[in-house]
Amino acid sequence: MNNPLRRFILLVMISSVSSLGMAQEEDDIQNTLEYQFIQLKKKSNNYQQYKVVEKIRLDNYWASVNDTLIETRTEISSLNSEVSSLKSKVGTLEMELKDRESSLEDQAYQIEHMSFLGIDMTKGGYVTFSWVIIFVLLAIALVLYMRFSSANRITKTTRSEFNQLNDEFEEHKKRTRDKETKLKRELQTEINRVEELKAKMD
Numbered sequence: 673m674n675n676p677l678r679r680f681i682l683l684v685m686i687s688s689v690s691s692l693g694m695a696q697e698e699d700d701i702q703n704t705l706e707y708q709f710i711q712l713k714k715k716s717n718n719y720q721q722y723k724v725v726e727k728i729r730l731d732n733y734w735a736s737v738n739d740t741l742i743e744t745r746t747e748i749s750s751l752n753s754e755v756s757s758l759k760s761k762v763g764t765l766e767m768e769l770k771d772r773e774s775s776l777e778d779q780a781y782q783i784e785h786m787s788f789l790g791i792d793m794t795k796g797g798y799v800t801f802s803w804v805i806i807f808v809l810l811a812i813a814l815v816l817y818m819r820f821s822s823a824n825r826i827t828k829t830t831r832s833e834f835n836q837l838n839d840e841f842e843e844h845k846k847r848t849r850d851k852e853t854k855l856k857r858e859l860q861t862e863i864n865r866v867e868e869l870k871a872k873m874d
Contacts, residue, residue, distance in 0.1 A: 708736055
C-alpha cells in the first residue's frame with residue numbers, strides 16, 4: 673500500500689472518530705435540562721412580556737425534569753448506599769487497625785519484657801539482674817576459695833605439727849621403753865645380787 677492511500681485512510685479514520693466524539697458531545701449537551709429550557713424559550717411565542725408555551729412542550733420538559741430527578745434520586749440513593757457500605761468498611765478497617773495496633777503493642781511488650789521467677793521485668797533489667805547475680809556468686813566463690821586456701825594451709829600446718837609431735841612422742845615412747853628395759857635389767861641384776869648375798873649369808 674502506497675503512502676498517499678495510507679494517509680487518506682488514516683485521515684478518514686481520525687475524522688470519523690472526531691465526528692463520533694463531537695456527535696456524542698452534542699447529544700450530551702442536548703440532553704441537559706438547561707439546553708432543553710433554552711430551546712423551550714426559543715420555540716415559545718411572545719405575547720407582550722409573556723412567553724406562550726405549548727402544553728406538549730411543557731409536558732415534555734416536565735418529563736425530562738422528572739426523569740432527571742428520578743435519575744438523581746436513584747444516584748443519590750446509590751451513593752448513600754455506597755457511603756454506608758464505605759462507612760461500614762471504614763469501621764471494620766478501624767477495628768482491624770486497632771486490633772493490629774494492640775497486637776503490635778503486645779508483641780513489642782513481649783519482646784521487651786519477660787517473666788523471671790514470677791516477676792515481670794524488662795530484658796535489660798533481666799540482663800542487669802543476671803550480671804549482678806553472677807558478680808555476687810563470683811565474689812562468694814572468691815571468698816570461699818580464700819577461706820578454703822587459708823583452712824587448707826592451717827590444716828597442712830596442723831598436720832605437719834601433729835606428725836612432728838607424733839614422731840617426738842614415738843621417740844619419747846621408745847626412749848622410755850629403753851629406759852624401762854634398762855631399769856628392769858638393772859633391777860633384776862640387783863635382785864640377783866641380793867639373792868646371792870642371802871644365799872652366802874645362809
